[in-house]
Amino acid sequence: MPANNCAVLLAAGEGKRMKCDRPKVLSQVLFKPMLQWVLDAVRLSGIDKACVVTGFMHEKVESYIAGNGSPAECVLQKEQLGTGHAVMSAAGFVSANSMGGNTLVLNGDAPFISPGMITGALGEHVANDSSVTVISAEVDDPSGYGRIVRDGKTGLLKAITEQKDATPGQRMIKEINSGAFWFKTGDLLDVLKKLKNDNKQKEYYLTDAVKILIGENKRACAYKAASPDAALGANDCLQLGALNRIARERVLKGLMLSGTDIPCTDGVVIGPDVRVGRNVRILPGTMLMGKTVIGDGCTLGPNTLLTDCTVENNVNLDAVHITGGIIKTGTYIKPFSVCIYPASENANKAV
Numbered sequence: 427m428p429a430n431n432c433a434v435l436l437a438a439g440e441g442k443r444m445k446c447d448r449p450k451v452l453s454q455v456l457f458k459p460m461l462q463w464v465l466d467a468v469r470l471s472g473i474d475k476a477c478v479v480t481g482f483m484h485e486k487v488e489s490y491i492a493g494n495g496s497p498a499e500c501v502l503q504k505e506q507l508g509t510g511h512a513v514m515s516a517a518g519f520v521s522a523n524s525m526g527g528n529t530l531v532l533n534g535d536a537p538f539i540s541p542g543m544i545t546g547a548l549g550e551h552v553a554n555d556s557s558v559t560v561i562s563a564e565v566d567d568p569s570g571y572g573r574i575v576r577d578g579k580t581g582l583l584k585a586i587t588e589q590k591d592a593t594p595g596q597r598m599i600k601e602i603n604s605g606a607f608w609f610k611t612g613d614l615l616d617v618l619k620k621l622k623n624d625n626k627q628k629e630y631y632l633t634d635a636v637k638i639l640i641g642e643n644k645r646a647c648a649y650k651a652a653s654p655d656a657a658l659g660a661n662d663c664l665q666l667g668a669l670n671r672i673a674r675e676r677v678l679k680g681l682m683l684s685g686t687d688i689p690c691t692d693g694v695v696i697g698p699d700v701r702v703g704r705n706v707r708i709l710p711g712t713m714l715m716g717k718t719v720i721g722d723g724c725t726l727g728p729n730t731l732l733t734d735c736t737v738e739n740n741v742n743l744d745a746v747h748i749t750g751g752i753i754k755t756g757t758y759i760k761p762f763s764v765c766i767y768p769a770s771e772n773a774n775k776a777v
Contacts, residue, residue: 430527437534438481443662463537471544508629532606547649557644571602583646604657
């Protein structure tokens with residue numbers, strides 16, 4: 427990834443329908459804040475300069491980022507006046523870190539944006555010498571999303587048309603805007619100055635930046651992500667639950683295809699950053715969270731909860747709750763034990 431590329435993550439929204447006392451981006455999918463999913467995708471794609479635009483309860487987002495060791499910078503959007511205004515708030519960061527390069531703008535509550543989507547879209551963006559490339563997704567039900575309208579001959583992006591403005595024919599389009607964009611940095615900084623808020627909400631929209639660039643005959647493309655989940659976010663806890671189900675099924679499927687024996691998945695929940703060795707058996711009611719690492723030949727469960735643990739080879743754990751432990755080979759922990767250790771301690775010292 428070129429050094430003069432950067433990312434701007436939009437994380438200022440309140441998420442009123444979540445009805446909770448935290449910013450929406452800190453709501454968790456598989457025990458991990460949605461914002462962290464996006465930060466990890468950005469980092470793993472090779473972008474080392476990232477800015478998080480904060481707003482509602484910004485102190486909580488800033489505290490989370492500082493406490494999690496992320497190198498991302500934070501910029502405060504003092505008033506939440508739309509996605510375009512959020513990027514305007516980050517213009518200083520962008521101009522300082524990405525002149526002559528490209529800028530990725532994406533939502534901080536889109537946990538299924540992957541490193542492959544980011545790098546794939548950038549490759550197409552650069553190959554086509556595009557001013558802007560939107561990451562799109564094809565979904566079964568596009569209701570409520572902006573439709574990707576392409577030129578019938580060239581396949582280039584003609585418009586992003588919101589549902590309320592779409593013709594009956596455009597409403598049949600199933601390719602939608604995911605909310606993630608690559609911009610040439612110079613073009614982005616220039617077009618931000620041209621955004622207007624002459625709409626009922628008096629807000630500045632990033633999709634208007636795309637419209638302006640197309641109107642100036644700048645090249646615009648749409649990169650269709652392989653997964654329709656690219657556009658998924660959550661505006662309420664019902665949708666958040668759906669994201670958790672999708673993520674859980676992905677993790678379990680990946681583990682089973684790689685050889686982990688999960689004879690019954692009832693109550694089995696495994697976080698996305700957990701690592702599992704060979705010949706491991708996981709029984710019902712087992713939850714593995716945080717940065718837990720499981721060695722080879724282990725049997726976990728039933729009804730076992732491990733958080734940020736390291737389990738060495740050939741360990742059997744039945745109905746235990748352990749946080750921050752290092753469980754060595756040969757360790758026996760009685761069923762129904764609750765063991766909480768500093769990360770530097772060894773669990774078998776307390777047995």
